[in-house]
Amino acid sequence: MTHEPRTVRHRLGSGSLIDEHAPLGVDGFFQPRRAAFWLFLFFLANGAFSMMSNFYAGYRVVPTAVVLATLVWALYALPFLLFFRSLDLFEQHPPLGFAMAFAWGGFAACYLAIPVNTAVQSLSSKLVGPQFAKEWGPRWPVRSTRRLLRSLS
Numbered sequence: 001m002t003h004e005p006r007t008v009r010h011r012l013g014s015g016s017l018i019d020e021h022a023p024l025g026v027d028g029f030f031q032p033r034r035a036a037f038w039l040f041l042f043f044l045a046n047g048a049f050s051m052m053s054n055f056y057a058g059y060r061v062v063p064t065a066v067v068l069a070t071l072v073w074a075l076y077a078l079p080f081l082l083f084f085r086s087l088d089l090f091e092q093h094p095p096l097g098f099a100m101a102f103a104w105g106g107f108a109a110c111y112l113a114i115p116v117n118t119a120v121q122s123l124s125s126k127l128v129g130p131q132f133a134k135e136w137g138p139r140w141p142v143r144s145t146r147r148l149l150r151s152l153s
Contacts, residue, residue, distance in 0.1 A: 029096055040104070047107030050114070077102065 031037045059066045081098060125133030 029100065040100075040108075043108035043111060044103055047109070047111030048103075050111045051107055 029037075055066060055070075081102070085093075085098065121133050121137040124137065
């Protein structure tokens, strides 16, 4: 008995078609019945609002610098996008997937990281001292962790 792939199409409640021949795990973006879809949209919308309000505040003070910085960062992102696109040579991922990943990194991740950075700097100033937080807070990730651990021991 040979197993042939099914080409049956099913209708969802919303009227869209699902192809059973498609590989597993390749669902579309619009999935309103899943909580992760709404959580993604929530963080993306909050992040976009937060970042746009930050850009607007900067644009009111130095408009040329904000426009130039946005252009330079967009050009800086292109090589990374092309590199990530070339990683998987056997399966091309849809452009919407890349757009969602870049939107998550640019809006939602920044929206979530800003309060965390503030909290970590506040804790470091309380645990080690305000001078330490002032000096090492902006470059926290690697060097200051070692220094914090040395100062606590």
